[in-house]
Amino acid sequence: MTRCVALLSGGLDSMLAIRIMQEQGIEVEALNFKTMFTCCQDTSAQAARALGTNITVIGQEDDYLDLVREPQYGYGKGANPCVDCRIYMFERAYKFMEAVDAQFIISGEVIGQRPMSQKRSDLNIISTNSGLEDLLLRPLSAKLLPPTKPEREGLVDREKLYDFQGRSRKGLIQLARDFGFTEDMIPTPSTGCALTEPEFSNKVHDLIQIQVGDTRWDYEALNVGRHFRWNEQVKVILGRDQKQNAQLEYMHRMEDATSTSFLEPISFRGPNALITGPSTDEALEYAAGLIYRYGRSVEGEDNIVQVSQADQQFNLIAHPTERSENDKTIASVSLRPAC
Numbered sequence: 001m002t003r004c005v006a007l008l009s010g011g012l013d014s015m016l017a018i019r020i021m022q023e024q025g026i027e028v029e030a031l032n033f034k035t036m037f038t039c040c041q042d043t044s045a046q047a048a049r050a051l052g053t054n055i056t057v058i059g060q061e062d063d064y065l066d067l068v069r070e071p072q073y074g075y076g077k078g079a080n081p082c083v084d085c086r087i088y089m090f091e092r093a094y095k096f097m098e099a100v101d102a103q104f105i106i107s108g109e110v111i112g113q114r115p116m117s118q119k120r121s122d123l124n125i126i127s128t129n130s131g132l133e134d135l136l137l138r139p140l141s142a143k144l145l146p147p148t149k150p151e152r153e154g155l156v157d158r159e160k161l162y163d164f165q166g167r168s169r170k171g172l173i174q175l176a177r178d179f180g181f182t183e184d185m186i187p188t189p190s191t192g193c194a195l196t197e198p199e200f201s202n203k204v205h206d207l208i209q210i211q212v213g214d215t216r217w218d219y220e221a222l223n224v225g226r227h228f229r230w231n232e233q234v235k236v237i238l239g240r241d242q243k244q245n246a247q248l249e250y251m252h253r254m255e256d257a258t259s260t261s262f263l264e265p266i267s268f269r270g271p272n273a274l275i276t277g278p279s280t281d282e283a284l285e286y287a288a289g290l291i292y293r294y295g296r297s298v299e300g301e302d303n304i305v306q307v308s309q310a311d312q313q314f315n316l317i318a319h320p321t322e323r324s325e326n327d328k329t330i331a332s333v334s335l336r337p338a339c
Helices: 012-023 041-051 064-069 082-099 120-129 170-178 198-209 216-221 242-252 281-294 322-326
Strands: 003-007 027-034 054-059 104-106 226-229 235-238 259-265 273-276 304-308 313-317
Touching: 003 012, 003 082, 012 027, 012 041, 012 104, 012 170, 027 041, 027 082, 041 054, 054 082, 064 082, 064 198, 064 216, 082 104, 082 120, 198 216, 198 226, 216 242, 216 273, 226 281, 235 281, 242 259, 242 273, 259 281, 273 281, 281 304, 281 313, 281 322
Parallel strands: 003 027, 003 104, 027 054
Antiparallel strands: 226 235, 235 273, 259 273, 259 304, 304 313
């Protein structure tokens, strides 16, 4: 039986690509790629159930952050290295294809739908540099592209493929209805990737351009709290709520943590904080001042913050400073490199 691997994000396009193959009697093994920046695993699992296909989730490897730091094909509007990321995903999909004895790979890419990664030239770069060449079939735009190997060999009927292009979803939604998709099976558009979001992207570019020796832990920490830059070596992270306060405490205890101090208000209500980089007296005063700014300080009393470090624990009094009162979050400051 003919078998293919489908990259399934949980979006409409990848769901349609799978259904097109199923309509031709082709067995589909769905593959979802998970990174610390993606947020669509639940959606993809739901989509796989609705389509009646198996799904496997694979994660990033240690080298993934290298392409985020320095993508060969550049960034989109945020910190999203879309072309490089697609190449990375398809390289791993190729290995999965061989492991499950499939004959080719499909994706829901549509020519011209996404300006960063779905121009015709981008699709060619992705196919070539992933090593897939013409083993990569895009059923939704196939009639606008040269025939792939599975089409030439008769594994796939090219006449039953499509010629969608551009950003309009009208035709895709109608195709979904023709296939019998219920309205709750038709998801709203979403990238599913935090790297495309402007505020998150600012935090990523800050880490790449300013902080030397950034680690996986530093990137994981971008998902939590408000981030403030004290200097090129030091950053302060504040929890936004009780859940994030607990997350910061947990992250500080992780073996690979780059945080050097954990701060917690003990005489007033306020956010917990982490300091990454050297915990100098000035950095500690700044962090405590930020806790004061976002906390519920008690007027006329000492507002005490407990500081926990690897070899000691002590208290200090939080008070506002000029910078702790006025500094903007890293998320609100664009450091995107010039094109």
